[in-house]
Amino acid sequence: MEHKILLRETDIPRQWYNLAADLPTPMLPPLGPDGKPVTPDMLAPVFPMNLIEQEVSTERWIDIPEEILNILYRWRPAPLRRAVYLEKYLKTPARIYYKDESTSPPGSHKPNTAVAQAWYNREFGIKRLTTETGAGQWGSALSFACALLGLECKVFMVRISFDQKPFRKHMMAVWGANCVASPSTETNAGRKVLEEIPDTPGSLGIAISEAIEQAVTDSSGQTRYSLGSVLNHVLLHQTIIGLEAKKQLEMAGEKQPDIVIGCAGGGSNFAGLAFPFTADKINGADIQIIPVEPAACPTLTRAPVHYDFGDTACTTPLMAMHTLGHAFIPPPIHAGGLRYHGMAPLICQCVVEGLFEPRSYHQTTCYDSALTWAKTEGAICAPETSHAVAAAIDEAIKAREEGNDKVILFNYSGHVLMDLTGYDDYLSGKLSDYDLPEEELQKFTKDLENLPPAEQRKSGRW
Amino acid sequence: MEHKILLRETDIPRQWYNLAADLPTPMLPPLGPDGKPVTPDMLAPVFPMNLIEQEVSTERWIDIPEEILNILYRWRPAPLRRAVYLEKYLKTPARIYYKDESTSPPGSHKPNTAVAQAWYNREFGIKRLTTETGAGQWGSALSFACALLGLECKVFMVRISFDQKPFRKHMMAVWGANCVASPSTETNAGRKVLEEIPDTPGSLGIAISEAIEQAVTDSSGQTRYSLGSVLNHVLLHQTIIGLEAKKQLEMAGEKQPDIVIGCAGGGSNFAGLAFPFTADKINGADIQIIPVEPAACPTLTRAPVHYDFGDTACTTPLMAMHTLGHAFIPPPIHAGGLRYHGMAPLICQCVVEGLFEPRSYHQTTCYDSALTWAKTEGAICAPETSHAVAAAIDEAIKAREEGNDKVILFNYSGHVLMDLTGYDDYLSGKLSDYDLPEEELQKFTKDLENLPPAEQRKSGRW
Numbered sequence: 001m002e003h004k005i006l007l008r009e010t011d012i013p014r015q016w017y018n019l020a021a022d023l024p025t026p027m028l029p030p031l032g033p034d035g036k037p038v039t040p041d042m043l044a045p046v047f048p049m050n051l052i053e054q055e056v057s058t059e060r061w062i063d064i065p066e067e068i069l070n071i072l073y074r075w076r077p078a079p080l081r082r083a084v085y086l087e088k089y090l091k092t093p094a095r096i097y098y099k100d101e102s103t104s105p106p107g108s109h110k111p112n113t114a115v116a117q118a119w120y121n122r123e124f125g126i127k128r129l130t131t132e133t134g135a136g137q138w139g140s141a142l143s144f145a146c147a148l149l150g151l152e153c154k155v156f157m158v159r160i161s162f163d164q165k166p167f168r169k170h171m172m173a174v175w176g177a178n179c180v181a182s183p184s185t186e187t188n189a190g191r192k193v194l195e196e197i198p199d200t201p202g203s204l205g206i207a208i209s210e211a212i213e214q215a216v217t218d219s220s221g222q223t224r225y226s227l228g229s230v231l232n233h234v235l236l237h238q239t240i241i242g243l244e245a246k247k248q249l250e251m252a253g254e255k256q257p258d259i260v261i262g263c264a265g266g267g268s269n270f271a272g273l274a275f276p277f278t279a280d281k282i283n284g285a286d287i288q289i290i291p292v293e294p295a296a297c298p299t300l301t302r303a304p305v306h307y308d309f310g311d312t313a314c315t316t317p318l319m320a321m322h323t324l325g326h327a328f329i330p331p332p333i334h335a336g337g338l339r340y341h342g343m344a345p346l347i348c349q350c351v352v353e354g355l356f357e358p359r360s361y362h363q364t365t366c367y368d369s370a371l372t373w374a375k376t377e378g379a380i381c382a383p384e385t386s387h388a389v390a391a392a393i394d395e396a397i398k399a400r401e402e403g404n405d406k407v408i409l410f411n412y413s414g415h416v417l418m419d420l421t422g423y424d425d426y427l428s429g430k431l432s433d434y435d436l437p438e439e440e441l442q443k444f445t446k447d448l449e450n451l452p453p454a455e456q457r458k459s460g461r462w
Numbered sequence: 463m464e465h466k467i468l469l470r471e472t473d474i475p476r477q478w479y480n481l482a483a484d485l486p487t488p489m490l491p492p493l494g495p496d497g498k499p500v501t502p503d504m505l506a507p508v509f510p511m512n513l514i515e516q517e518v519s520t521e522r523w524i525d526i527p528e529e530i531l532n533i534l535y536r537w538r539p540a541p542l543r544r545a546v547y548l549e550k551y552l553k554t555p556a557r558i559y560y561k562d563e564s565t566s567p568p569g570s571h572k573p574n575t576a577v578a579q580a581w582y583n584r585e586f587g588i589k590r591l592t593t594e595t596g597a598g599q600w601g602s603a604l605s606f607a608c609a610l611l612g613l614e615c616k617v618f619m620v621r622i623s624f625d626q627k628p629f630r631k632h633m634m635a636v637w638g639a640n641c642v643a644s645p646s647t648e649t650n651a652g653r654k655v656l657e658e659i660p661d662t663p664g665s666l667g668i669a670i671s672e673a674i675e676q677a678v679t680d681s682s683g684q685t686r687y688s689l690g691s692v693l694n695h696v697l698l699h700q701t702i703i704g705l706e707a708k709k710q711l712e713m714a715g716e717k718q719p720d721i722v723i724g725c726a727g728g729g730s731n732f733a734g735l736a737f738p739f740t741a742d743k744i745n746g747a748d749i750q751i752i753p754v755e756p757a758a759c760p761t762l763t764r765a766p767v768h769y770d771f772g773d774t775a776c777t778t779p780l781m782a783m784h785t786l787g788h789a790f791i792p793p794p795i796h797a798g799g800l801r802y803h804g805m806a807p808l809i810c811q812c813v814v815e816g817l818f819e820p821r822s823y824h825q826t827t828c829y830d831s832a833l834t835w836a837k838t839e840g841a842i843c844a845p846e847t848s849h850a851v852a853a854a855i856d857e858a859i860k861a862r863e864e865g866n867d868k869v870i871l872f873n874y875s876g877h878v879l880m881d882l883t884g885y886d887d888y889l890s891g892k893l894s895d896y897d898l899p900e901e902e903l904q905k906f907t908k909d910l911e912n913l914p915p916a917e918q919r920k921s922g923r924w
Contacts, residue, residue, distance in 0.1 A: 002471045003535045009464045073465045074547070074840045085536070085610075103565070105840040107879065147837045148547075167629070170882035173889050174836050374636050375609045378536045379567040417569065417879035420632035427635050 003084060005097075005248040007077035013243035014064055016236045019275040019346055021060035022282050024353055027232075027345060028454055030317035031307060035452050038317045045216045046225045048124035051117065054233035062236065064116075071115045071148055075104045076240070080248035081412075085376040087396065094399035096392055097252070098412040099245045099273055106171070108382065108414030109269045110141030110228055113237035117226045118145040127222040128152035130215045132182065132207030134265070135161050135336030135384065136168030137414055138228030143177035156182035156190075156210045159202035161336040167418040182207035189213050189313040203329045204266075204340045209313030229266025230310060230319075230344045238272025245409060246276055254407050256285055259395050261410035263387035264291035264300065264358070265337045267344030269413040275346075277409075278355055290395075291347060291358045292387040294366075296434040297330040299323065299343045300351055300358035302441060306448040310342060320454040321348040324436075325444030331434045333363050334422030335383040341444075359391065362433035366390045367426040382414040383422050465546060467559075467710040469539035475705035476526055478698045481737045481808055483522035484744050486815055489694075489807060490916060492779035493769060497914050500779045507678045508687045510586035513579065516695035524698065526578075533577045533610055537566045538702070542710035543874075547838040549858065556861035558854055559714070560874040561707045561735055568633070570844065570876030571731045572603030572690055575699035579688045580607035589684040590614040592677045594644065594669030596727070597623050597798030597846065598630030599876055600690030605639035618644035618652075618672045621664035623798040629880040644669035651675050651775040665791045666728075666802045671775030691728025692772060692781075692806045700734025707871060708738055716869050718747055721857050723872035725849035726753035726762065726820070727799045729806030731875040737808075739871075740817055752857075753809060753820045754849040756828075758896040759792040761785065761805045762813055762820035764903060768910040772804060782916040783810040786898075787906030793896045795825050796884030797845040803906075821853065824895035828852045829888040844876040845884050 020027060029037035040052045047055070054062065083096040101109035121129060129151055133139030139155035146153035155177055157169065162181040169179040182202050183190035189209035193200055200206075208227070215225035227234060249257065260277050262270030270291045281287045293300055299322045308323040310316035323342045324330075330339040350356045366386035373389050374380045381389055392410045399406045416423070425431050482489060491499035502514045509517070516524065545558040563571035583591060591613055595601025601617035608615035617639055619631065624643035631641040644664050645652035651671035655662055662668075670689070677687035689696060711719065722739050724732030732753045743749045755762055761784045770785040772778035785804045786792075792801040812818045828848035835851050836842045843851055854872045861868045878885070887893050 004471070006468050009466070105836075105842065144840060148840060167879070167882040170886040170889075171842065171879075174833065174842055174882070174885050176837070371636065374567075375638070378606060378610060380633065380636055415879075417629070417633075417877075418882070420629040420636070420880070423636050424632040427632075 001082070003082055005080040005252050007244060007247060009073055009077065011247060012069060012077050013240050015061040016064060017239040017243060017276050017279065018057060018060055018062055018236055019278060020058045020232060022279050023349060024282065027349060028320035030319050031452060032317060046212060048121050048126055048224055050120045050124055051233050054236060055231060065119065068116055068119050077244050078103055080245055082252070083377055086373065089372070089376045090393065090396050090400065092396040092400040093403065093405040094396045094408050095405065096396055096408045097249065098410050099241055100412045101241060101269065102412055102415040106137065106140035106144045107417065108137040108141065109238060109241060109272060109411070110138045111144055112240055112272065113228065113234045113268065114141035114145035116237040118142065118149045118151055121224055122149050122151060125222070126151070126224045128154065129224060129226045130154045130211040131226045131228065132156045132204055132211045133228070134158050134204050134339055135419060136165050137337055137382070139179060140168060140171050141228070142226055143172040143175040146177060147175035153177035154214065155179040156184060156207040158182055158204060158207050158336060159200065160332045164421055165419050171418060182210050184210060186210070187213045200329070201332045203312060205312035205326055208311035209315050212311065212315050229268040230342065232346055234268050235271040235275065235344055235346055238268045239275050241272035241411060242274060242276035245273060249409065256280065257287060257409035258406040259288045259290065259408045261290045261292060261388050261391045261408065263338060263384050263413060264293050264343065264347065265340050265384065267291070267347040269411050271344060271347055273411040278350060281355055289356045290391055291356055292391045293358065293360050294333055294335055294338050294387065295360040295362050296333045296436065297324065297339055298360045298436055299341070301360045302436065304445055304448070305348055305352060305454045307452045307454055308342060308448055318451060319345050321345045322351065323445070323448065324441065325447050327447060328444040333434065334425070335363065335387065337384040338387065361387055361390045364426065364431055364433055367423065367431065369393050380416050381412065382416040382419065385413045388413065463544070465544055467542040467714050469706055469709060471535055471539065473709060474531060474539050475702050477523040478526060479701040479705060479738050479741065480519060480522055480524055480698055481740060482520045482694060484741050485811060486744065489811060490782035492781050493914060494779060508674060510583050510588055510686055512582045512586055513695050516698060517693060527581065530578055530581050539706050540565055542707055544714070545839055548835065551834070551838045552855065552858050552862065554858040554862040555865065555867040556858045556870050557867065558858055558870045559711065560872050561703055562874045563703060563731065564841070564874055564877040568599065568602035568606045569879065570599040570603065571700060571703060571734060571873070572600045573606055574702055574734065575690065575696045575730065576603035576607035577610070578699040580604065580611045580613055583686055583688070584611050584613060587684070588613070588686045590616065591686060591688045592616045592673040593688045593690065594618045594666055594673045595690070596620050596666050596801055597881060598627050599799055599844070601641060602630060602633050603690070604688055605634040605637040608639060609637035615639035616676065617641040618646060618669040620644055620666060620669050620798060621662065622794045626883055627881050633880060644672050646672060648672070649675045662791070663794045665774060667774035667788055670773035671777050674773065674777050691730040692804065694808055696730050697733040697737065697806055697808055700730045701737050703734035703873065704736060704738035707735060711871065718742065719749060719871035720868040721750045721752065721870045723752045723754060723850050723853045723870065725800060725846050725875060726755050726805065726809065727802050727846065729753070729809040731873050733806060733809055735873040740812060743817055751818045752853055753818055754853045755820065755822050756795055756797055756800050756849065757822040757824050758795045758898060759786070759801055760822045760898055761803070763822045764898065766907055766910070767810055767814060767916045769914045769916055770804060770910055780913060781807050783807045784813065785907070785910065786903065787909050789909060790906040795896065796887070797825065797849065799846040800849065823849055823852045826888065826893055826895055829885065829893065831855050842878050843874065844878040844881065847875045850875065
């Protein structure tokens, strides 16, 4: 048995998988400020039309351009690994596989869509991209993609991460990008927040507002905005993860996974691995699919489904999703990439349909699992990824207790090498856990009453 | 043409290659303080006997224990990659291959010997290892190996790196090691230096003295010292790099490389790649083999060959090597792993024999090459590795100018993700270059007059 299951480049998937084609019920459309569905034209100042077409597509398979593959070959196909050392440590009969997305130069799965988005923007004649970043994984990924494709890149980085993770901005600078702390004084959205809360840790919602504002106010028309998660086309680009993993599981002699796990902030790494298996589940396969989120930002596990803005300044179209309210600023947990008030609408719809079983963990539980991982498998995972590791360990222990040789597959979404302060805090006993108090949840979701409700589709929360 | 040439685990080399078996003239023996060759027994308080046997072995092939392979599988075999994007950028007819040693969990080639050393120590009944580290790559690697093998680990980290690279100590802590800045107040050697130069940046030589002192003064007899480079057995363990690369070049359809390049501080990553090809060169193959060092610490390119101590406190046996003098403290360049006053005696002997063609570069040239690398190949290399990248780029340009489709192979010894401050300094224009003034060289090598000279073997510098 090999520890790594490696695909040849000639076996890389040549099409992305679009889950929208197979959903039991169609998606609720994004709405404009007037409550009416937005049209592609309305999104044109923000995104290039070729990506807007992907955003609204219901084609099941979408070809990956050869030039994009030629960039992805720098690190793809990514290895599927079997966590034999962890299995042995846990004395579990389960077979634990993980898709190693930490091997990209920026260290996470994010370049899968960053490269695609930069390429489509360049094809459309765009010269400059703006974006936001939480922990810095996405900002680094877009900087990397822009460097390879010759685009300018501007990154608004959530203040708390900007301060906690200084190496990330150096990394973006190596790839030629310009990164500033958000809220910044460069935009109206940023200045407004700074005026109200000068010492704010910032949030992804605020940073998104800033990046969109700077894109749409560029009078040259050559700037667009790029989002690292949440949207349909972003999740689409990530499905290469799950499509590779399916081939690799087959090479390893596994018919299908019993359990598929990914951490979920905006949802892109989770969806990237899970959606190809979700298709199998829709077609009757018995697969448990688990998005894992922080207890401090419990979007799927505790928030209602409602139409809400994707950003704090209410700039984006309204999307039907689980949301803690666009004004919610998550506590400064180390898993910066999971600090988002909403969640990808495609994922929310699957939760409503009963296809996924979301769960949440405290950060100390996650760091504890990450240490077990480091001392068995050897590598040190990102704090976001540690949420998936924690769930995989729990499932492997359950399999042992039940005497069940389940196949567990999870997404190892990134390493942590630019972000080791969280481990230091944990080892020094400085980390605390946080459960969102019910009254806080009520407070932030109360604003949703003024927005259109998401239509009742099922007996669930929808 | 695949960008990555991947070996299966079943094709991993099962023996290390020992260059000592094939040297044109035998090595000069290490000498004790009395000027007489040291015996294995004299090294016993420092190293376990099984490693001492490897140190003095002249067997050509030494079996790699199965248990060591089973640990190495976490990241080995390592990929050989072709730098197609850099080739295109340079418009060179050369084919540039690099052995990617950055894929180990600590991020460099160092675990190849760390795992072997920890394993042999454990076999010998040792419970605790002490060591020194420069940039932190070696300390991280030994911490990693000790975590996997259940040993305690103590790391003395050169002060300048300890301050510049805080994430390295967090990384070591994750793997359960204890890391302190050197010189420390924990040893006589450290206290002595601090008394004389309280604000010293430290050096590998001082840190080695501290680590050896703490190993040999442990009255339980269960502590030994572990060195990350220089010694024969360390270089031996690294030959898995070159042995894998030979198989992979063959898979890529290349008969042999024309040029083999590695950066050289103590010499282990360079030797690991180069020695299997050095054997071919001794047997008549036409291969140019280039160790690359910093101009600020020009051991092979400017220092005399002489018997000298490996550490500052004159604790180690005397070794015949190129040396800047054991009292030399290299300037605080970012490539901390290349800040060593001496060089592996096996490598020095090859230089004297005319088998290698050492060269040196300034750090700004190296960072400039590293940026070219990051914007073409995508990844961000360690400052040490950037020396090899600079030489590979120069050779590729030369091949273009000569219209020669040479095969260039270099060792991509590590990534930089815990150490991005050097890039920030470079991009902010804060980095300066340093050439060792001739009078400084004279000053530090003058002390060598009191030590036994290295025997004259060839008409060269020896």
